[in-house]
Amino acid sequence: MNPAATPLRLSTAQTDFEARFAARLHWSSETDHAIEQRVADILADVQRRGDAAVLEYTARFDGLQAASVAELELTQADFKAAFDALPAAQREALQAAAARVRRYHEAQKKANGEGWSYRDEDGTLLGQKVTPLDRVGIYVPGGKAAYPSSLIMNAVPAHVAGVPEIVMVVPTPVRGSVATGGSGAATAARGERNELVLAAAHVAGVTRAFTIGGAQAVAALAYGTATVPKVDKITGPGNAYVASAKKRVFGTVGIDMIAGPSEILVLADGSTPAEWVAMDLFSQAEHDELAQSILLCPDAAYIAAVQAAIDRLLPTMPRAAIIAKSLNDRGALIHTRSMEEACAISNRIAPEHLEVSSAEPHRWEPLLRHAGAIFLGAYTSESLGDYCAGPNHVLPTSGTARFSSPLGVYDFQKRSSLIEVSAAGAQSLGTVAAELAYGEGLQAHARAAELRLNDVPPMRGAR
Amino acid sequence: MNPAATPLRLSTAQTDFEARFAARLHWSSETDHAIEQRVADILADVQRRGDAAVLEYTARFDGLQAASVAELELTQADFKAAFDALPAAQREALQAAAARVRRYHEAQKKANGEGWSYRDEDGTLLGQKVTPLDRVGIYVPGGKAAYPSSLIMNAVPAHVAGVPEIVMVVPTPVRGSVATGGSGAATAARGERNELVLAAAHVAGVTRAFTIGGAQAVAALAYGTATVPKVDKITGPGNAYVASAKKRVFGTVGIDMIAGPSEILVLADGSTPAEWVAMDLFSQAEHDELAQSILLCPDAAYIAAVQAAIDRLLPTMPRAAIIAKSLNDRGALIHTRSMEEACAISNRIAPEHLEVSSAEPHRWEPLLRHAGAIFLGAYTSESLGDYCAGPNHVLPTSGTARFSSPLGVYDFQKRSSLIEVSAAGAQSLGTVAAELAYGEGLQAHARAAELRLNDVPPMRGAR
Numbered sequence: 001m002n003p004a005a006t007p008l009r010l011s012t013a014q015t016d017f018e019a020r021f022a023a024r025l026h027w028s029s030e031t032d033h034a035i036e037q038r039v040a041d042i043l044a045d046v047q048r049r050g051d052a053a054v055l056e057y058t059a060r061f062d063g064l065q066a067a068s069v070a071e072l073e074l075t076q077a078d079f080k081a082a083f084d085a086l087p088a089a090q091r092e093a094l095q096a097a098a099a100r101v102r103r104y105h106e107a108q109k110k111a112n113g114e115g116w117s118y119r120d121e122d123g124t125l126l127g128q129k130v131t132p133l134d135r136v137g138i139y140v141p142g143g144k145a146a147y148p149s150s151l152i153m154n155a156v157p158a159h160v161a162g163v164p165e166i167v168m169v170v171p172t173p174v175r176g177s178v179a180t181g182g183s184g185a186a187t188a189a190r191g192e193r194n195e196l197v198l199a200a201a202h203v204a205g206v207t208r209a210f211t212i213g214g215a216q217a218v219a220a221l222a223y224g225t226a227t228v229p230k231v232d233k234i235t236g237p238g239n240a241y242v243a244s245a246k247k248r249v250f251g252t253v254g255i256d257m258i259a260g261p262s263e264i265l266v267l268a269d270g271s272t273p274a275e276w277v278a279m280d281l282f283s284q285a286e287h288d289e290l291a292q293s294i295l296l297c298p299d300a301a302y303i304a305a306v307q308a309a310i311d312r313l314l315p316t317m318p319r320a321a322i323i324a325k326s327l328n329d330r331g332a333l334i335h336t337r338s339m340e341e342a343c344a345i346s347n348r349i350a351p352e353h354l355e356v357s358s359a360e361p362h363r364w365e366p367l368l369r370h371a372g373a374i375f376l377g378a379y380t381s382e383s384l385g386d387y388c389a390g391p392n393h394v395l396p397t398s399g400t401a402r403f404s405s406p407l408g409v410y411d412f413q414k415r416s417s418l419i420e421v422s423a424a425g426a427q428s429l430g431t432v433a434a435e436l437a438y439g440e441g442l443q444a445h446a447r448a449a450e451l452r453l454n455d456v457p458p459m460r461g462a463r
Numbered sequence: 464m465n466p467a468a469t470p471l472r473l474s475t476a477q478t479d480f481e482a483r484f485a486a487r488l489h490w491s492s493e494t495d496h497a498i499e500q501r502v503a504d505i506l507a508d509v510q511r512r513g514d515a516a517v518l519e520y521t522a523r524f525d526g527l528q529a530a531s532v533a534e535l536e537l538t539q540a541d542f543k544a545a546f547d548a549l550p551a552a553q554r555e556a557l558q559a560a561a562a563r564v565r566r567y568h569e570a571q572k573k574a575n576g577e578g579w580s581y582r583d584e585d586g587t588l589l590g591q592k593v594t595p596l597d598r599v600g601i602y603v604p605g606g607k608a609a610y611p612s613s614l615i616m617n618a619v620p621a622h623v624a625g626v627p628e629i630v631m632v633v634p635t636p637v638r639g640s641v642a643t644g645g646s647g648a649a650t651a652a653r654g655e656r657n658e659l660v661l662a663a664a665h666v667a668g669v670t671r672a673f674t675i676g677g678a679q680a681v682a683a684l685a686y687g688t689a690t691v692p693k694v695d696k697i698t699g700p701g702n703a704y705v706a707s708a709k710k711r712v713f714g715t716v717g718i719d720m721i722a723g724p725s726e727i728l729v730l731a732d733g734s735t736p737a738e739w740v741a742m743d744l745f746s747q748a749e750h751d752e753l754a755q756s757i758l759l760c761p762d763a764a765y766i767a768a769v770q771a772a773i774d775r776l777l778p779t780m781p782r783a784a785i786i787a788k789s790l791n792d793r794g795a796l797i798h799t800r801s802m803e804e805a806c807a808i809s810n811r812i813a814p815e816h817l818e819v820s821s822a823e824p825h826r827w828e829p830l831l832r833h834a835g836a837i838f839l840g841a842y843t844s845e846s847l848g849d850y851c852a853g854p855n856h857v858l859p860t861s862g863t864a865r866f867s868s869p870l871g872v873y874d875f876q877k878r879s880s881l882i883e884v885s886a887a888g889a890q891s892l893g894t895v896a897a898e899l900a901y902g903e904g905l906q907a908h909a910r911a912a913e914l915r916l917n918d919v920p921p922m923r924g925a926r
Contacts, residue, residue, distance in 0.1 A: 093898035094899065096895045097899060107589075107590075108591065111591075112577075112579070114575075116575070125839070126570075126854060128854075129828075131832050133866055134865065147903050148902070196903070250710070250713070251720075251721050251863065253866065254863075254866035273914075276911070280911050282911070283905070316925045316926055317906060317925075318925070318926055319904075323907065372879065374881050376882065377883050380882050381889075381914075381915060382911070383911040384892045384896050384915075385880070388899070389589065389882050390589050390882075391589060395880070396877075401877065403695040403696045403716065404877055405878035408878070410873070415871070416868075417835070417837065417855065417858070418836075418837050419848050420824065420839035420843055421838075421843040421847050421852060423842050425842070426842040429852055432555075432556045432850065433847050435555075436611070436851070439611070440610050441782075443780060443782060444748070444780055445746045445749070447742050448743050448844040449847055449850075451736075451742055451844075452841075452847075459779060461781050462781070463780065463783065
């Protein structure tokens, strides 16, 4: 029997709309306490025992035995061989996607990622310099969520930023082994590699790579081992163990945002073919059962047309079961009073992906304050952005677009303030600084400013 | 007896230099497990019980009793009264500092904080829009580390970014009560307010403020209560409880970096008066006993002159005991082979504050890759930057300048990608996206792209 997908139907005119909508949106990001504790133990162990601990956990969790971590390193030749073995169409698609992503991030760097300075009238120089990170680590999940596009989206901005060393970790579990314990019989078995990921590493310019994963890989990157170099920042998606490990090493290294389930919100005015919108909702739902697809539309007939398209198209989809579960459990088709109201609701959700499927997208865009990425117009399917339009597909999820941004060149750069106070500037600034420093009871701060004055006053409160 | 301050003397020519220097730099950021657990409990309790929990913890930890959280709210009139009551010199200094900090951050916003876009040949639009956060929370410590300058440095960039609502929390413990338990006899007592902080709130434009602190204040801001509004991001320094709470709510809200002890590194070529450099080292050391002051210099005679200046000046300092303890335990005067070597060592440390106390600072600046703020030339004392030069004094500590940046306008903004694919663009992009999506086994992604093609191909792998 084919599964059916019937997303929750709501209308903002319903008196219980708020409560029902809130219930549908609810998702808890609480980390399991047991996972937290295991991750803390793994991190501490890798920090203490380095390579030996990494090898043990890789054998236990991935069923992958090796005599040394060096044996788990992939080479540039591995990347190139994987790339060369691909069908021409895939090779060209990978290169085309990487080129467009590179161009977009180069424009981003030029617009927002360069240093600046100005001089005061008295010659004092103020500004910021921008420098790339020295070395970054990219986590690439193994198994069902192994996405070469994700590697491109992480590695290319790092490259554009000027990061000289990009270290990838990607688990290659031995088939049949599971995360709760490796098979002792797996000795010398080769882990399962994703050739598209290796090919993407060739295209995206990964410097080094290790076939390790989980909290142990995060620990190796954060603390460094004899074999795995310590990085300055770790980006990339992963399971609950990886997310917990990244959160825990935050501060020792930088991390990107911790991602929740993926979401799409479609604002539709009814002008886009209903099948296109239905397929856009599917494209989010097919990720996993927790993914969330929501349609907001002021046209009830159009909502019915989208539901009909869902019914028609779902049976053709290879991932129909996942799509149906996601749409049934977390999806919603919401009838709004107006497009303006739809925009206001969207701002409350702060969706990861926001499609403005409208004949006049630029009318609504200025009303949209919080979103990871905004897809304007009927032709802009989210999937074009996921792979090759140019912008990054690593986006803030679960409402975190209220305070965070797409992954970008800026995530692989950092800034240093530049200050050069002239002799003249030190006279005016010194008086202000000293006044405030004495007020805070920090006399050495005050005195350091006063010593630079042409007429050094007596120290206040000297012993 | 006056305390003596004798920072560790090292030379890079010593065979055991690396080990001795590493030992001096060592500082553990490990959070105490007991603190972590208490903080987790407080956060969960405030999330569950809201205002009632905030009131209980405020009574218990700050000795401050109130019938409602509303009673703990400060008003704009409180800020203005505090400002008006200050001596004119302090009022003017606060205003001058805020004006300079505002000017710098306006330049920063103009240089790096605005949106951009471009169009492909086929009319496809790509870019980013930049929007301010809706509401931010600023934590201001009470007690000995209550710094009005810190409030200015947090609130002004938020203002410049365009954040409409800035909520301050500042504990006002009742004198005699301590963090491990409030005094039951303190009922109706008024907590100890820092009038300079309230005056700074007036100057910096704080929207609302509550006299609460600790993990309970962080929880109130992160989750919201009936009285305290939920914010999108929390910035500002605090003690171990506050730091642990911020780290734990990261993801629910944004946070700034978790700060470690403050540090200064001075690269000196011997051309700056030795007393100026000695006082700059003091200005860091006076913060607290864990603060770190390090001098790197290729001129042994100059190092001796700085030590002599330390000996001469220390007895005059009101905070001599803290300065001496900090310099003795954590300070270092290091003789290097050259200024180039000093720059290389500085890059390894990635100091929060880096003074290039040299007659030719622009010769060395290009060699310096990692630092929170770089102070160029003899007149640029760190303290001028701390208060009023313009750049932010909230800077990455403990080597985190390797991957993070000074607090800035960008911390109070977020970006949304903009994508508008033209009908023509959908043809070329759709083919690439579909190829990669099929490769990843995400057929709905592929199909969403293919449906936009003028000639829709048959679906691969349809059921």
